[in-house]
């Protein structure tokens with residue numbers, strides 16, 4: 450194995466490869482499990498990534514691995530439940546799931562339609578759109594605020610903190626002390642903002658999931674304020690920072706393959722499978738991180754206890770052993786069952802919501818925007834290699850049609 454083959458993960462982290470990391474993943478899959486020079490293991494093939502996601506010997510807790518490689522983001526603090534192992538993970542997740550029900554999500558369709566309509570009506574006289582700023586960001590952020598009961602007017606404040614937190618998240622930035630300090634400060638600001646909001650909701654019930662959890666009767670045991678703050682911040686960030694990429698990646702892909710955009714315009718009922726194919730082809734979360742709790746052998750490679758491991762979801766989704774012709778974008782593909790929402794006990798809580806938002810958004814865009822053209826390809830990307838997506842997606846349009 451060549452040196453460059455060994456350290457391919459570092460090339461994924463490199464911003465120069467953000468627009469197209471897929472050739473690197475192809476190279477990676479020649480060795481399903483590889484140890485990098487810095488001690489991190491990288492898993493890149495479908496069966497192995499899925500097996501690791503389902504294996505309780507792989508912990509999500511950053512405090513359980515090599516601290517140099519996987520330092521916990523926020524010093525001295527317990528993480529949110531996405532970074533906790535059972536039993537506490539399961540208990541906190543249950544508290545959320547008891548209120549974040551399938552009925553709640555499916556009941557949101559009319560509201561999502563309404564927001565989409567308002568956003569597009571607001572751009573009716575424009576000949577140029579930024580799909581991110583004008584559409585893909587405001588939709589999920591408005592919805593997650595309404596679900597949680599977070600005032601939408603506070604968005605400019607938590608947007609800035611979230612941006613700084615995500616920059617500090619990036620494993621590629623783990624040696625950048627300045628970004629790390631800023632991410633810690635941003636985390637404190639987010640937590641303190643959420644703590645004040647929760648105090649107000651404790652005093653005065655209101656609509657939304659946070660109030661339902663705080664004032665709910667059937668909780669097994671009361672959730673502590675600190676746990677609720679961390680859970681609320683997790684839901685707020687996960688609720689929009691990923692869906693923005695899904696909607697934007699979808700439009701980018703459809704504009705690169707206009708025949709599929711045309712088909713969506715003609716057959717809006719094809720949208721669910723199209724969204725699954727975008728999730729497979731351009732996953733908003735490119736990889737997830739784990740630490741081994743014990744020695745584990747995977748694809749004949751022994752991973753020692755305490756090792757940090759990157760599970761490359763985006764690479765698994767293009768494994769030719771699982772998907773015929775994996776680099777082809779094919780919205781009619783059967784049995785997609787990608788790993789973009791993870792798998793096992795940490796499977797994404799918001800998957801049904803993200804799907805619904807993207808489906809409604811894409812049908813509306815396909816039907817109401819005439820003659821859209823990409824103004825820059827590739828578009829400028831956000832810094833993060835983990836939450837990968839365009840920062841802006843400028844598109845010229847002939848018209849944004851009035852309601853159809």
Ligand code: HEM
Nearest residue numbers: 531687688691692695733737789790791795797798799803
């Ligand atoms: C396209 C959009 C989304 C993608 C691609 C995505 C992806 C993921 C992935 C890969 C995980 C697993 C993380 C791991 O195993 O380490 C995850 C977990 C999670 N997601 Fe999402 N997500 C999306 C949207 C959402 C939304 C809209 C919400 C909230 C409303 C949400 C809330 C969560 C939460 C709370 C977890 C932690 C689950 C657990 O640890 O049990 N996500 N998501």
